[in-house]
Amino acid sequence: MEKRYLGKSGPAVSSLGLGCMGLSFGYGRVTEKAEAVALIRAAYDEGVTFFDTAEVYGPWTNEDVVGAAIAPFRDKAVLATKFGFNIVDGRQEPGLNSRPEHIRIAVEGSLKRLQTDYIDLLYQHRVDPNVPIEDVAGAVKDLIAEGKVKYFGLSEAGAATIRRAHAVQPVAAVQSEYSLWWREPETKIFPVLEELGIGFVPFSPLGKGFLTGAMTAATRLEKNDFRSTVPRFSAENRQANQPLVRRLEALAAAKGATPAQIALSWILAQKPWIVPIPGTSKQSRLRENCGAVKLRLTEQDLAAIAAVLAANPAQGARYAEAQQRLIDG
Numbered sequence: 001m002e003k004r005y006l007g008k009s010g011p012a013v014s015s016l017g018l019g020c021m022g023l024s025f026g027y028g029r030v031t032e033k034a035e036a037v038a039l040i041r042a043a044y045d046e047g048v049t050f051f052d053t054a055e056v057y058g059p060w061t062n063e064d065v066v067g068a069a070i071a072p073f074r075d076k077a078v079l080a081t082k083f084g085f086n087i088v089d090g091r092q093e094p095g096l097n098s099r100p101e102h103i104r105i106a107v108e109g110s111l112k113r114l115q116t117d118y119i120d121l122l123y124q125h126r127v128d129p130n131v132p133i134e135d136v137a138g139a140v141k142d143l144i145a146e147g148k149v150k151y152f153g154l155s156e157a158g159a160a161t162i163r164r165a166h167a168v169q170p171v172a173a174v175q176s177e178y179s180l181w182w183r184e185p186e187t188k189i190f191p192v193l194e195e196l197g198i199g200f201v202p203f204s205p206l207g208k209g210f211l212t213g214a215m216t217a218a219t220r221l222e223k224n225d226f227r228s229t230v231p232r233f234s235a236e237n238r239q240a241n242q243p244l245v246r247r248l249e250a251l252a253a254a255k256g257a258t259p260a261q262i263a264l265s266w267i268l269a270q271k272p273w274i275v276p277i278p279g280t281s282k283q284s285r286l287r288e289n290c291g292a293v294k295l296r297l298t299e300q301d302l303a304a305i306a307a308v309l310a311a312n313p314a315q316g317a318r319y320a321e322a323q324q325r326l327i328d329g
């Protein structure tokens with residue numbers, strides 16, 4: 001698979017990464033460990049070298065799975081994890097915690113679970129309003145000096161926070177939601193990333209599964225499926241958003257592709273420093289998603305997609321209000 005660079009200073013990674021969260025957390029069913037390990041290794045066989053996890057996914061269990069999966073090719077992988085939620089003894093307590101001493105505890109735990117002595121890319125998962133970002137960047141800078149971390153990242157951070165952090169410790173990548181139906185980073189975040197030479201890692205690039213066309217109003221969401229709390233995934237909004245996916249399906253069919261491939265290829269076409277991290281628990285879908293790197297969208301295709309998006313604005317907020325409060329402005 002072709003490589004991309006995460007910004008001016010960041011590592012070279014496969015142009016698609018693998019989001020590992022859904023194997024253990026967030027989407028209802030938890031994939032059995034051996035099956036999850038096989039999925040991650042299958043991604044590596046497809047050319048994927050960039051793997052995304054976090055302390056909070058489980059908590060802890062997803063890092064265990066990712067560590068076990070990548071152990072045979074650790075030196076070839078670019079391993080990203082995140083700190084910043086309030087994890088105490090393996091349980092998620094309310095709120096955030098990016099106090100420097102807590103970052104260090106989180107990183108020591110991540111290193112053990114990931115079976116490694118360095119983390120390639122360490123993100124702050126959410127900006128903590130109680131800890132100045134300079135202190136967070138300083139704590140990560142110390143970990144980089146000790147060789148425990150190679151690169152610093154931020155997730156869902158606002159433009160001003162990115163600048164302040166970058167002044168203390170250069171930021172290699174920002175990870176935020178971005179897809180055909182969530183394009184907000186384009187206005188305020190992309191110009192800052194371009195100016196500072198920072199890479200961008202879109203999470204939920206398949207719209208949490210919706211943009212693939214695999215979900216309808218009738219799809220049953222388990223109670224422990226995070227999407228059951230998301231306004232955009234209410235049955236009513238899933239119904240209202242069907243015309244968007246039906247049109248994407250038609251565009252995909254005309255290209256001999258699938259809607260998931262269109263969604264990923266569209267992201268790759270936006271900037272050369274963007275690396276999406278789609279997640280799946282199924283090897284067939286993994287291969288389908290990896291196929292997106294070979295799909296070339298022409299100017300005409302991009303214009304047709306833009307017209308579909310303009311005519312079908314997404315219905316429903318992307319996060320419930322309590323979750324939205326954790327996002328940095």
Ligand SMILES: NC(=O)c1ccc[n+]([C@@H]2O[C@H](COP(=O)([O-])OP(=O)(O)OC[C@H]3O[C@@H](n4cnc5c(N)ncnc54)[C@H](OP(=O)(O)O)[C@@H]3O)[C@@H](O)[C@H]2O)c1
Nearest residue numbers: 019020021203204205206207208209212260278279280281
């Ligand atoms: N920084 C953050 O705050 C944050 C937040 C959310 C996620 N993330 C990261 O971003 C990664 C990806 O985001 P995400 O998992 O939320 O969303 P996503 O990649 O947009 O979508 C994942 C969903 O799409 C389904 N899917 C994947 N490929 C498919 C295909 N070809 N056809 C049909 N359905 C398909 C998956 O179901 P199956 O498993 O059934 O295939 C899963 O339910 C996560 O794994 C995580 O590492 C980060």
